[in-house]
Amino acid sequence: MKKTSLCLAMGAIWALASTAAAAAGVDSTWKTTATRAHVPAASVNMSNLVASSMPLHVQVTLKIRNKGALDDFIAAAHNPASPLFRAKLQSSDVAAHFLPSQAQAQAVADYLSHAGFSHVSVSANRLLVSADGTASNARAAFGTRFVKGTDEHGRAAYANIDDAKVPASLADVVLSVSGLQTVTHPHTMLARASTQGRVEKGRPGGGGATLVGHNPTAFPTIYNVGGTPAASTITVGIISDGDMTQPLKDLNQFTSTNGLPAVNTQVVTVSTPGTDTSGTAEWDLDSQDIVAMSGGVGKLIFYAANSLSNSDLTAAFNKAVSDNQAQVVNVSLGECETSAYQDGSMAADDQILALGVAQGQTFSISTGDSGSNECTKKPTGTTPSYPASSPYVIAVSGTSLSTGASNSWVSETLWSGAGGSPSTVEPKPSWQTQGGGTTRDVADVAFDADPNSGAIIIVNGSNAQYGGTSLAAPLFAATWARMLAAHPTLGFAGPHLYSVSTASYHDVTSGSNGGETATVGWDYASGFGSGIVSALNAGL
Template sequence: MKRLVAAAIALGIAATGCSGARSASALLPVSGLQFGDGTMSLSRAGAHSTRAPKDAAAAPAGWSSTATQAFSLKNATDLGALDPSKTLTVRLGLQLHNVDALKQAVQSRAKLSPAQIKASYGPTADEVAKVTTYLQSQGLSNVVVEPNNVLISASGSAGAIAKAFNTTLHGFSVNGATVFANTAPAYVPSTLNGIVVAVLGLNDVKTYNVAPRKGTLAINHAPAATSATAPQPESPCAISSVFIVGLPSPQPIPTPQAYTTGCPRNYTPSDYWRAYDVNSSPAASSVNVAIMTEGNPRPAIDAFRINEQGDGLPQVPVVLKQVGLASPDVNPVAIDEWTLDMTASTGMAGAVNTLYVYATTSLTDSDIALMYNHWVTDDLAPIGNSSFGGCEVYQYVDGAMLIDDEVLLEGAAQGQTMFASTGDTGSFCSVGNPNGVPGGAPLMEYPAASPYVVAVGGTTLWSQVDGSYQGESAWNAGGGGVSQFEYSPYWQNGVQPASSTPVGLTFRGLPDVAMDADIQTGMIIYLADQGWTVIGGTSLASPLAAGMWARMLQQHSNVGFAAPALYHAFAVSNPGNKYVGPPPTISVGPFHDVISGSNGAFTATPNYDYTTGLGSVDVDALNAVIGS
């Protein structure tokens, strides 16, 4: 912990109190943060007051600051001013009202409707009118106000947009790609002070990464579209089966061979039921689940259908929800990610009523914010999954963290839960990101760092001879640690280890829970670009947790946002005294408390830790606790 506090001081973290009725999120203000080659003076709009750095410049006369700051990309070449005629789309984030009361609604597990939230907490019609009038006065068009009034989109030339927000826009070359970004903070007229808190879309850097861990099956595939028999495995944990390799015909998946000792192995969805104790908990046949995607996810839906048939699971209705402009992007890595999300979430759930696939235009902060807002305002699915993330510093700097937290808070107050993977680089953000976004210790990944999601870390899962649970260890690449920008939510009080900052505040700890993620114990899956293979990472753990929670909602529809319920279930459980394994694991009520393994800076210990959070879940036991 001393290491983290020292790092926080090095980052220049400074804050005073956060109070008032218009507090938007649990963000920790940062000043003088080194980002790439530049030093930026960060401040937070709304009721969060910040101790400004010595070199902070006041907003120009007649203008007010927003959360959107200038930044410099790592290892990038500045190409000069952006073509002023280039057409851009910006999205303005507006400040919520009465946020403390909205947080209290989450604490009381109220399930408000979007209409109730808009009426009591949303930006007012008068505030919206002031913003739209200003945008139109600056020559911007296609002005669209989202149903909850939190986001307003507008299009215009780069020159007009730079003028409207008193900023500068430059092009950059990063690792062979050309992007643009603002090289000065974004301001709004003083008449919009306290109304507009962030301006998204001033860059087109893809800040989020998708990178599921893929392996190979321990089996020989025949070269033609015929049946093939694998040789007997050398290890009792390997796989042996007969299957069809012709594509695209539906194929039975390889089935694990019986083995005589507990060990790590690969799993099918129904194997996870056995390993995580799904016996009496019903399939989530009445629950809707949503998957967050980018580009064109149709190839992933096709692969998902093959998985359903191969896994022997019912075919669930799929509804594609396009967000913003449709994109032709069919990046194979992303398609594999979306296939995994669909297969693992519905497979763990046993079935769902409808699977909503939200598809946004790109993995930029602006497009992701719009997708989250659609999921919340549609209010069609109480469960969402985001198996992507990026170093939290970026979302803090461009203001997306502030806006996304507002939107996700609204979702939590509606009883919606977003599950998010914590990343596959252990206790550190990945360094040298190909998109030019700087990374490195001790930052966590966003959106997992948001207090209004359930952050899911990773384990290595061992099972008994009959497939039942044996034990888990922390996966060495599972994301976990302490956010440098988000405060701890109340449900982590008394559970999360003390992590005081230099100013006496408490950071959000990650993860909340963990599930299987190790590629050595990953899930057998059909992927469009590989056929049957094995996949892992927290990209697997997060949808597994989402599917687990769907089973809870099938039987207990009034639970509300999952995070407080999970921490409450841990708090009311008797101290663990039942050891299982190997790997050594303690049963604590409905949780498997993982006590071995490390993710780099942190080691698994009894109770909550920064490798696996509360631990993994015994599904039937959690169902019983929530029911009580």
Template sequence: MRTSPNTAPLNGRWRRIGSAATATAALLIAGLGTAAHASADTQAAQPKASGKAIAAAVAKAHVQYESACGATPKKGFASCNALRVTSGTTAFQEEQAAKKGVAPATVKPNAASATPTGYGPSDLRSAYGLTSASASNGSGQTIAIVDAYDDPNAEADLATYRSYYGLSACTTANGCFKKVSQTGSTTSLPSADSGWAGEISLDVDMASAIAPNAKILLVEANSSSMADLGTAVNEAVKLGAKFVSNSYGGGESSSDTSYDSSYFNHPGVAITVSAGDEGYGAEYPAASKYVTAVGGTKLSKSSTTRGWTESVWNTNSTEGTGSGCSAYDAKPSWQTDTGCAKRMIADVSAVADPATGVSVYDTYGSDGTGWNTYGGTSASAPIIAAVYALAGTPGSSDYPSQYPYGNTSALNDVTSGSNGTCSTSYFCTARTGYDGPTGLGTPAGTAAFTG
């Protein structure tokens, strides 16, 4: 178990929901026409491999769990989330290796790469039918990212990510990027933390990937307590954001309904929350009836008409997307599954498996300096927040979490996989229609995310 050096104390904190996976530079990714390629020397050094050998190497890919912080929550807090580091190969490496007829390179944990090895913006927009879904690409919208502690390199790292993938600059100077504390201050920021910095990089990069023309408002809470994170959510809404992404969570408690009214009851604002990364089991604030709870999938290219296929993300018995029936939060009127009398998690989903993870650029995080491949529902929550931004401003009195329930045909139904064992099958097992791990499915354009 390792701890983030700038966080004290760590036990009893809300955990970040996200997975970091670092990668080697042998096989590289393409993105918006700016793909780098391995050098001739590197390619020559890679042994040629048969399709059977490549398949065998792919089968060995796995995800290694590394604990970043303490794990015993106190009331009103939860532990900082453990990081999950890909060990093996990523889906993009497998694809590139197959094209070259070579064996896929092995990803080494905690060793950032000079070039990306995960999915980039063009991959994600292709997978979710967003290549022509919004001509404005989020122009005029503000996506707020709520996290704990400060990432001193957030703006610079975001600039590198966007430049590599050919996205326009998003800076403080041009008014696209703004970083504030939970009280709205741009100068009096929380203490820096290398663990949460990786989370911040993941969140702002995913918002950029899906809605590149949207403004990004990063709101940094003073700590990982629910009181501070909730105050940051309120500040994000106060500053005008109509889309607020939250990649943290913890076990449910009887205090959750009071947190609902204090921090998450914001009609007219799409608030997304990660469903969790520890497999079957309900978490808060994903269980809030006022938010869109976002589950996670394994996303792979395929020969289908869509060109992609998805299943429930489940690495092992302790790592996978969260889901479940809340013990405390009331069921919203638009949620109609009959097995759970209270709030059911999740509503929708997107890619989260670190083995089919997304590329992120981070120089302050605890998982190395440079390009990393991340997973977890920390990736899926900001992706869905950005899809909402593409879809347009919610109705002023609406709770946008209801929108997907009104247009399920505009979602990719995920029907295979499970995230654990449960007495009511759909709580943990994918099926046709609604299920806990993936909700109603993943975006197929923006139509399911508008009122």
């Protein structure tokens, strides 16, 4: 678009925005984005609307260009009959063919500025445009009103009661708008054992087996790595948030205590530095188990978001993909799939994760600790956690692990808290050959997650025992890092996990998560089961 025509177009958009603000609504030509009303307007008391001066931070996700071509490339790259089989996009390919143009990003930035937002910032790959403003600015820009609410912890929050819209002139550019609600957001998926080193006999769902905590250095033996090479040539990422000072100290203490080499680490701060330290145990669990299970990685990168809000985590995903340094990225986080869908973060994250798949990256995601239904405290339904339900990731469920002498594997049953159930909205990827219907089936694989058979790690300088699918995901991330060390051309794990012999897995055949039951063969609750690393390596 020429500069003159771009200015004319922007002038028309600004006029629409001014009209919308004056009329306290939106023009009929405006188009709805992927961000939907978080709370239906008809269900709220309008006296609970927030003050127009309420501050908020928004992040607009732009649509990638040539989405159809990207989908075709991903399909071809995972088709053994295609000449593009195992091909990977380079960052330069992504920039040239799929990222938004400079003119598109600038148009969105200018639109936000004219609507009254400040501190407008465009991400390096032009996919995200963020800004600070007020509820009044958001109503002018997106036609949204907000109502007061509380989050799951009882803290004051707000939620949009209108779908986010943009003028028709931006409809082909803007995908979604995050930051319009703070009622729901992702959370960590870890659970602490009630007693360190705890042993339980005859625990319901445990098949009468003995459960005991494990030093992370035991997992390579338990899951039989055999002669599979260590991941010493592979870079692994961890999506995290806040201050990483203590997790780095704990990791150094862990390697020193266990006689392991020091880890080459890097902290990549996404947006403004965060000060939160409440997630220290989570990032300890992720990092120490990745290092131990992988046999050591070439580099470990912490992508530290400012917070666990949807918008901040989308920025962290975007950074990990745009950097294209980590071949495997661990995400021990998730939220109700329905919330992510309404928020628009699902649409935003999926296209970022799709770019990651095209580059050969694998995101390992916890399926959650709330059983078959991530959306309520009790598993009365079957709605999975997101981003585990994305078709562009590996969803890792959890087991109760029983071991014998010399860390020998004895048995695994489904951990009752492990997430796993069919998606309600996400499409089934072409490589997922198990399950029924047309939606994504969760999970793909499973590893130890029961806190009573969990990992004894170092947290704030002292030993502590943790589980949850926050343990299962890094165990798979480390396993796949080993696979990439042995087979550098593999790329994204999904199609390979479904093509190898089932003899590559410990089949989990008993246990329930409330709505799904582990059975012989693949099932929603546990996927194919846990990996027998040496067998998986031999089958690839």
